[in-house]
Amino acid sequence: MTAAGNPSAGCPRGLAPAEQAHASDISAFVRRSPEGNTLQLTVRGAKCAGCLSKIEKSVQALPGVTQARLNLSNGRFDVRWRGDLSANDVAGTVSALGYGVAPFAPDAADSAAKSEERKLLIAMAVAAFAAANVMLLSVSIWSGHGEMGETTRRVMHAISGAIALPAALFSGRIFFQSAWSVLRRGHANMDVPISLAVLLALGVSVTETIRGGEHAYFDAAVMLLFFLLIGRFLDARLRRRTHAAAQDLAALQARTVTRLEGTEARSVRADEIIAGDIVLVAPGERLTVDIDVLDGVSEADESLVSGESLPRAVAPGARLFAGSINLTQPLRGRAISAASDSLLADIARMLEAGEQRRSKYRRIADKAVSLYIPLVHTTAALTLIGWLLAGAGVREAIMIAVSTLIITCPCALALAAPVVQVVAAGRLFRKGVFLRSGDALERIAECDHVVFDKTGTLTLGEPELVRSPHDQDKLQRAARLARASRHPLSRALVAAAGAGSVAAHVKEHPGLGLEAEINGVRCRLGSAEWVGEEASAATTSLQLWYVEGDSSPHRFLFEDALRPGAGDVVETLRRRGIGVEILSGDRQDAVATIASALSVTDWRAGASPADKVERLEQLRAEGRKVLMIGDGLNDAASLSLAHASLAPGGAMDVSQSASDGVYTGAGLGAILTMIDASSLARRRMVQNFSLAAIYNFIAVPIAVAGFATPLVAAIAMSGSSIIVTLNALRPGWKRF
Numbered sequence: 001m002t003a004a005g006n007p008s009a010g011c012p013r014g015l016a017p018a019e020q021a022h023a024s025d026i027s028a029f030v031r032r033s034p035e036g037n038t039l040q041l042t043v044r045g046a047k048c049a050g051c052l053s054k055i056e057k058s059v060q061a062l063p064g065v066t067q068a069r070l071n072l073s074n075g076r077f078d079v080r081w082r083g084d085l086s087a088n089d090v091a092g093t094v095s096a097l098g099y100g101v102a103p104f105a106p107d108a109a110d111s112a113a114k115s116e117e118r119k120l121l122i123a124m125a126v127a128a129f130a131a132a133n134v135m136l137l138s139v140s141i142w143s144g145h146g147e148m149g150e151t152t153r154r155v156m157h158a159i160s161g162a163i164a165l166p167a168a169l170f171s172g173r174i175f176f177q178s179a180w181s182v183l184r185r186g187h188a189n190m191d192v193p194i195s196l197a198v199l200l201a202l203g204v205s206v207t208e209t210i211r212g213g214e215h216a217y218f219d220a221a222v223m224l225l226f227f228l229l230i231g232r233f234l235d236a237r238l239r240r241r242t243h244a245a246a247q248d249l250a251a252l253q254a255r256t257v258t259r260l261e262g263t264e265a266r267s268v269r270a271d272e273i274i275a276g277d278i279v280l281v282a283p284g285e286r287l288t289v290d291i292d293v294l295d296g297v298s299e300a301d302e303s304l305v306s307g308e309s310l311p312r313a314v315a316p317g318a319r320l321f322a323g324s325i326n327l328t329q330p331l332r333g334r335a336i337s338a339a340s341d342s343l344l345a346d347i348a349r350m351l352e353a354g355e356q357r358r359s360k361y362r363r364i365a366d367k368a369v370s371l372y373i374p375l376v377h378t379t380a381a382l383t384l385i386g387w388l389l390a391g392a393g394v395r396e397a398i399m400i401a402v403s404t405l406i407i408t409c410p411c412a413l414a415l416a417a418p419v420v421q422v423v424a425a426g427r428l429f430r431k432g433v434f435l436r437s438g439d440a441l442e443r444i445a446e447c448d449h450v451v452f453d454k455t456g457t458l459t460l461g462e463p464e465l466v467r468s469p470h471d472q473d474k475l476q477r478a479a480r481l482a483r484a485s486r487h488p489l490s491r492a493l494v495a496a497a498g499a500g501s502v503a504a505h506v507k508e509h510p511g512l513g514l515e516a517e518i519n520g521v522r523c524r525l526g527s528a529e530w531v532g533e534e535a536s537a538a539t540t541s542l543q544l545w546y547v548e549g550d551s552s553p554h555r556f557l558f559e560d561a562l563r564p565g566a567g568d569v570v571e572t573l574r575r576r577g578i579g580v581e582i583l584s585g586d587r588q589d590a591v592a593t594i595a596s597a598l599s600v601t602d603w604r605a606g607a608s609p610a611d612k613v614e615r616l617e618q619l620r621a622e623g624r625k626v627l628m629i630g631d632g633l634n635d636a637a638s639l640s641l642a643h644a645s646l647a648p649g650g651a652m653d654v655s656q657s658a659s660d661g662v663y664t665g666a667g668l669g670a671i672l673t674m675i676d677a678s679s680l681a682r683r684r685m686v687q688n689f690s691l692a693a694i695y696n697f698i699a700v701p702i703a704v705a706g707f708a709t710p711l712v713a714a715i716a717m718s719g720s721s722i723i724v725t726l727n728a729l730r731p732g733w734k735r736f
Contacts, residue, residue, distance in 0.1 A: 027087040029103040036082040043077045044100030098181040120233040123171040127226035130167030138219040157209040157216045164218035200402045270339040277335045281326045291333030293318045298329040313511025328510045380404045403708035416688035419728040424681040432664040440660035443644040444678035453630035454584035463558040465496035478546040481514045481525040521549045564667040612638040688724040695720040
């Protein structure tokens with residue numbers, strides 16, 4: 001099918017002068033390596049799956065190109081190739097399709113997205129003002145049709161034109177520029193019939209006003225633009241927000257690193273580090289490169305990487321990944337690879353792949369409008385020819401054909417999905433669920449398999465002291481040591497003991513525990529090994545041992561409790577025929593305990609971010625549509641690559657940005673609310689598109705028969721929009 005036959009095949013707005021100036025300098029932005037050439041471009045005007053597919057396929061057809069990946073959320077286009085292909089050829093291929101192109105700059109991309117959003121908002125406000133005022137004048141003309149004199153009617157039409165013409169030309173320039181850009185290259189998109197309908201309505205209205213005719217379509221033109229700009233603005237805002245995940249992750253990577261050069265320590269950018277460099281990691285510092293530890297003994301918080309809630313003891317020979325935090329003592333390590341090849345960078349690439357894959361998702365609206373252009377244009381053309389053959393004059397035939405285009409304007413089609421999204425988002429907001437993606441409702445409703453992370457998702461993510469009988473005196477004395485530490489188990493012990501004093505001169509031994517003298521007696525709090533107990537006594541890492549002098553050690557057990565209602569939610573999902581599994585980076589024993597408590601037989605522990613992505617790809621290959629629920633950086637890639645995803649309110653920013661929705665509260669009931677609301681919203685969208693189709697089925701014969709007067713057209717257009725709005729608002733949402 002050609003672009004002309006596919007309305008979603010392109011939405012470009014042309015090459016801006018500044019971008020044209022950059023075109024000759026594109027070659028300066030190519031990164032060359034033994035593996036090939038890499039170029040990052042900003043593509044302007046690509047707004048739908050059809051745009052993405054057309055651009056990628058055209059560039060992939062160039063000789064030597066091994067990868068062409070466009071991200072619609074930020075406009076970044078990554079191209080890799082081998083051979084003598086010129087960067088200008090790549091840019092020229094994209095430009096020839098009617099899209100703006102320039103070297104990629106993250107700040108410029110975000111600024112451009114904000115500028116586009118602001119431009120759409122202003123255009124929508126102008127169209128709304130014009131529509132409200134022109135409709136008031138139109139009502140006067142309709143109501144006084146039989147009594148109003150020709151002079152009065154002409155004056156009323158002239159006033160309407162004075163308001164509508166500048167407003168329509170200003171608000172419609174977004175559609176006009178896009179339509180002209182593709183038409184001059186021999187293509188077409190959805191903006192072509194929109195522009196045609198608006199310009200024809202204005203042209204016919206001006207002609208009829210000058211000659212004193214009864215009919216004018218000024219109100220139809222500005223109303224059409226207002227309704228369409230609502231959907232375009234909502235789409236632009238949601239696309240900009242989805243880019244936040246990549247920005248948050250880039251912020252984690254954009255740090256400095258202390259590189260050791262002999263005896264000299266130099267602070268350098270992370271991207272200057274190469275494999276083999278010796279780096280110094282201070283206590284409290286987050287790693288931006290993967291390292292093998294050479295010197296030093298410390299503890300590392302790897303919760304962002306593995307999901308493991310407890311710090312890990314590290315010593316020479318241990319490997320730490322980017323994203324981990326060194327907690328207690330300085331470490332010296334050797335970089336395993338450059339920052340661009342670190343675990344964080346891998347997650348960023350998987351995140352990009354997920355955004356790109358979601359960009360290809362064809363929404364219900366995309367599928368509906370794919371039938372709109374050929375159907376309406378063919379109908380209007382046949383109407384023109386039919387009336388000419390029937391003996392009608394040229395003017396009369398043109399008027400009827402134009403009426404056919406106007407009365408079938410896609411107002412109801414444009415509102416069918418956005419109005420449901422707005423209603424659903426408002427209902428979910430009151431339930432503590434926040435949507436972050438425009439098509440999230442549709443994708444969540446399609447999911448038939450749920451994958452849970454464990455720590456912080458199924459569990460609270462914070463250890464609590466098991467409420468078994470404890471010697472209260474020992475608990476209080478142990479807490480005097482624990483108050484000197486930031487270890488999660490120490491914090492949990494302090495929380496159970498309550499307020500109190502801190503022991504003097506507490507010494508912390510990384511990976512072992514705490515030590516101090518209390519009333520002349522040496523006291524220790526930490527691992528079984530640290531207090532002299534056999535290592536076999538440590539049946540779980542969620543425990544602390546306390547010993548005073550030569551007395552017998554006392555054990556404090558902790559648990560990472562399940563979130564309230566987790567069992568009921570899992571059981572409800574199973575009853576509905578939705579598969580459930582747990583995919584966690586945590587320890588084997590911790591995951592096994594939670595899986596047993598929830599009667600989940602399909603689970604995996606110790607899963608890295610790549611392992612999680614691999615599992616999701618396996619489920620996709622099996623035909624499953626996965627809803628991923630997670631909260632950590634190690635979940636970000638899988639959240640982005642899943643068919644749909646949710647994150648709890650306590651999740652880190654990158655994970656929230658990568659997900660389709662965020663829910664608040666300690667329980668998991670919001671997940672069922674989201675699934676139920678998504679199913680209802682999808683049904684309402686399908687109903688709205690059906691109603692819009694029925695409207696066209698009734699309206700087209702009226703227009704073709706020549707009965708589409710301004711009154712009929714206005715009532716039909718307004719009525720179709722009101723019907724889809726009322727359908728979106730009708731009862732059924734009360735339980736959400």
